[in-house]
Amino acid sequence: MSEAIELAEPGAAEGPLSPAATCSCGLVHEERVRDALAAAPSPAALQSLGELFKLFAEPTRLRILSALAEGELCVCDLGAVLGMSQSAVSHQLALLRAARLVKNRRDGKTVYYSLDDEHVKEILLVGLDHISERKESR
Numbered sequence: 001m002s003e004a005i006e007l008a009e010p011g012a013a014e015g016p017l018s019p020a021a022t023c024s025c026g027l028v029h030e031e032r033v034r035d036a037l038a039a040a041p042s043p044a045a046l047q048s049l050g051e052l053f054k055l056f057a058e059p060t061r062l063r064i065l066s067a068l069a070e071g072e073l074c075v076c077d078l079g080a081v082l083g084m085s086q087s088a089v090s091h092q093l094a095l096l097r098a099a100r101l102v103k104n105r106r107d108g109k110t111v112y113y114s115l116d117d118e119h120v121k122e123i124l125l126v127g128l129d130h131i132s133e134r135k136e137s138r
Contacts, residue, residue: 060088061092063081064102065102065124068102069121072113073113074111100116
């Protein structure tokens with residue numbers, strides 16, 4: 001059973017166990033708060049995760065990742081899929097490579113790009129599942 005403590009009066013000092021302004025239960029479940037704090041990623045990890053998600057926030061990069069989820073493509077192929085110039089595609093690929101979302105391999109003069117690992121595809125698929133659930137539940 002979770003231990004609970006009564007909330008401080010409104011206007012009391014804020015802290016990790018202080019109430020949310022809209023909480024109506026009137027107490028803090030101390031054990032749950034402790035568990036949440038213990039399980040929380042480090043601030044540095046959350047900063048890195050935020051930077052990663054920023055890359056997923058741009059539709060062109062999502063289109064590139066989606067295309068590469070089907071298999072490796074060269075910059076020419078990606079340009080054709082996206083209807084973009086090779087230089088514009090290359091710019092986006094450089095950002096994705098720096099974040100280890102895509103990797104490349106050279107075959108003679110041609111450079112092929114692919115997703116860096118299966119996690120990238122999983123992130124895309126989970127995101128797509130999530131937005132389709134929201135549409136279906138309305």
